[in-house]
Amino acid sequence: MAIIANYDLEEKVAVIDRDRYVRGFRDVATFEQCCRECPNYGNRWGCPPFDHDTLSDLVRYEKVMIVGAKITPHDRRMPMEQVYDLMRPELERLNSRLLELEREAQGMAFGFVGKCERCGNAPCARREGKPCRHPDVVRPSLEAYGFNVSKTASELLGIDMVWSSDSTVPRYLTLVCALFYNGDDLQW
Ligand code: SF4
Secondary structure, eight states: OOOOOSEEEEEEEEEEEHHHHHHHHBOHHHHHHHHHTSTTTTTSTTSSOOSSOTHHHHTTOSEEEEEEEEEEESOTTOBGGGHHHHHHHHHHHHHHHHHHHHHHHTOEEEBOGGGOOTTTTSOOGGGGTOOOSOTTTOOOBTGGGTBOHHHIIIIIIOOOOOOOSSSBOOSOEEEEEEEEEOSSOOOO
C-alpha cells in the first residue's frame, strides 16, 4: 500500500563562501547562551560545550552548502506531540543525503542532533563520559557551532521561520542543515 505524505515539502539550497557565512551569520556568545538553557547542553555529543575551538573546524573549508526543508502539515491543528513524527521522514532523508555528500566531498556536515534518537530510550553515552555510539551518523547542528539558523533561513533560503503560540505545530516547520567543503560545486 502506498504511503501518502501528510505534508507538503519545499526544499531550498544555497551556496555561500565560508568566510562570509562565518562573519555574517555566527555569534557564538549569543547562541551558546541559548544552548545553556537546553537540557541537551553538555548531555549530547552533538551539543556544546565542545572540547576544542570550533572555528578551527570551519576554517578548513572554503564553501558552505545550506539546505532547507519547509514542511507544511495538511492538518493545521496537529498536536505538538506529533511534531517529531511529522519531521522524521525529512530528517532521515536530509541526514542521509548530507552524510553521502560529506563522504564524497570530504567535508563537514551539520545536521539536527538536538533531540538525537539514535540510542532510543537509552541515555546519551556522553552522560557517562563515554564516546558516541554512532559517530558515523551524528553531527552537530549549526546552532551548536554558534550559527544563527533563523537568519540563515530567511536571508539565504528565503524561508521565514515560524513558531507555534499554542499546543499545535506551527503553520510550517523549517529544517536547516549544511555542509562545509572544498572543491567543485556539489549537486544536492
Ligand atoms: S547516538 Fe547516542 S551516544 Fe551518540 S549523541 Fe546520539 S544519543 Fe548520544
